Amino acid sequence: MEKPSFIVDCMLGRLARWLRIMGFDAEYFNDIDDDLLIEKALCENRILLTRDTGIKIPPDVGSIFIKDDHWFYQVRQVLMSLPEKFPLKPFRRCILCNVETAPVSREDVEGQAPPYVYSTQKNFSKCPACGKIYWEATHSERMKESLKLMVEGTGFEIEGEEFTG
């Protein structure tokens, strides 16, 4: 089964960010006109997420009209709208670029990660597009707690022992 990917309209930046954190491919542009948004949805087979009541969406474009103002409920609406449920793999995608991050060795990030981080963390990954480095502590407890609450009751589960316990 192909996992759904998304294209998110300009009004829904935080929703896009959370979908990326959850591991979804979610394209987002600060500024994009409706025609291009729809064209990209169609060509790249992405579900269009929008809050824009004025946008004319052709019937062959999959879309979800987002009802709530708050990102927490927006994420839940998207999750509940997806018919296929699968384990979510959070923290594997660059929040800024939507590109999958790759594990890198500790030596590779020497001088790039803050010294304290470098001396206390073992596992690092890096975005191949922007070079941003991620490590365990970049995923704060608060973020994990929000993830758990967002996913609760949607039929999805989050992979990783910190979520299943």
Ligand SMILES: [Zn+2]
């Ligand atoms: Zn990046």
